[in-house]
Amino acid sequence: MSGLPTSFIDSALASRVEYEASLKLPDAERGALEARARAKSAAATAKDVVIVIPTNNPGKILLFAELNPALKDKVDFKGPGDFGGFASAEYKKINPQGLYPACLCSDGLQLFESTVIVKYLQDKYTAILTEPCEGKTLEARTISNLIVQLHDQYISGVNCTQAGFFSNQSICYKPEMSKTERAARLADLKKQFGTIEGYLHASGPWATGDALTLADISLYPTVAILKALGPRTILGDPISGCPKLEKWFAHCDAKPAFHSLSEKMSAFVKPWPMPEAIKAAFSK
Numbered sequence: 016m017s018g019l020p021t022s023f024i025d026s027a028l029a030s031r032v033e034y035e036a037s038l039k040l041p042d043a044e045r046g047a048l049e050a051r052a053r054a055k056s057a058a059a060t061a062k063d064v065v066i067v068i069p070t071n072n073p074g075k076i077l078l079f080a081e082l083n084p085a086l087k088d089k090v091d092f093k094g095p096g097d098f099g100g101f102a103s104a105e106y107k108k109i110n111p112q113g114l115y116p117a118c119l120c121s122d123g124l125q126l127f128e129s130t131v132i133v134k135y136l137q138d139k140y141t142a143i144l145t146e147p148c149e150g151k152t153l154e155a156r157t158i159s160n161l162i163v164q165l166h167d168q169y170i171s172g173v174n175c176t177q178a179g180f181f182s183n184q185s186i187c188y189k190p191e192m193s194k195t196e197r198a199a200r201l202a203d204l205k206k207q208f209g210t211i212e213g214y215l216h217a218s219g220p221w222a223t224g225d226a227l228t229l230a231d232i233s234l235y236p237t238v239a240i241l242k243a244l245g246p247r248t249i250l251g252d253p254i255s256g257c258p259k260l261e262k263w264f265a266h267c268d269a270k271p272a273f274h275s276l277s278e279k280m281s282a283f284v285k286p287w288p289m290p291e292a293i294k295a296a297f298s299k
């Protein structure tokens with residue numbers, strides 16, 4: 016078989032013992048062994064690639080990376096254009112839901128769902144994180160999990176990918192939604208923020224107390240994007256009437272990593288014509 020290494024120096028195998036043992040194998044098996052070892056060593060040096068658009072669900076990963084500068088050497092961010100464009104067949108091979116974000120991990124895993132991806136990075140890179148976003152107490156970690164769940168299930172996520180199904184947050188930008196559904200989702204969105212208000216730490220400054228958690232990383236991008244969209248349409252200020260959320264948001268927004276994400280998302284949604292069109296149609 017051509018292309019087989021003729022010495023240990025040329026081999027991808029990790030030790031001389033392994034290399035010498037491989038010489039006793041048939042060529043095809045040796046070739047496969049060398050190929051696996053080459054792939055492993057390439058993956059060991061490769062970065063994770065997270066595919067994003069500048070909106071709130073991918074925003075939690077962008078924010079986590081911004082808060083943990085050492086991740087710059089470990090994670091690259093790419094956009095839809097690098098994978099065949101929005102909802103392309105190529106992208107759907109990575110994320111069958113056709114939604115953003117997704118992650119091509121350096122170890123070969125392919126992931127989607129923003130919370131799964133952020134937890135993967137949190138777990139994989141524990142040793143180099145300066146802001147691990149993990150609560151210090153059982154209570155903080157558990158309330159953080161609850162807020163993330165409320166956020167992902169009842170505010171930002173759509174749990175059916177067939178046409179005509181929507182998340183609560185999309186009342187601001189999906190014109191196809193019926194008026195009845197939009198009114199119900201508007202009430203529910205307010206209710207969910209009210210529920211989160213009840214679980215927010217009384218004195219903060221972060222969602223669950225004195226340390227950043229995934230609750231902050233998940234909630235901030237959503238409140239920020241809805242603060243940009245809401246006043247243009249039927250929502251208004253998404254957290255009006257929630258004083259703890261208002262105080263928490265101001266605390267986050269004063270931090271450059273948070274504010275710069277908010278600015279990126281605001282610039283992305285600024286040209287959208289949908290919010291005003293929805294408002295006009297809703298009042299008819």
Ligand SMILES: N[C@@H](CCC(=O)N[C@@H](CS)C(=O)NCC(=O)O)C(=O)O
Nearest residue numbers: 070071072114115116128129130172
């Ligand atoms: N539960 C998913 C939600 C993903 C999601 O809805 N992403 C939005 C961006 S914020 C999206 O891809 N929207 C594109 C579309 O609706 O066509 C997650 O957390 O990753």
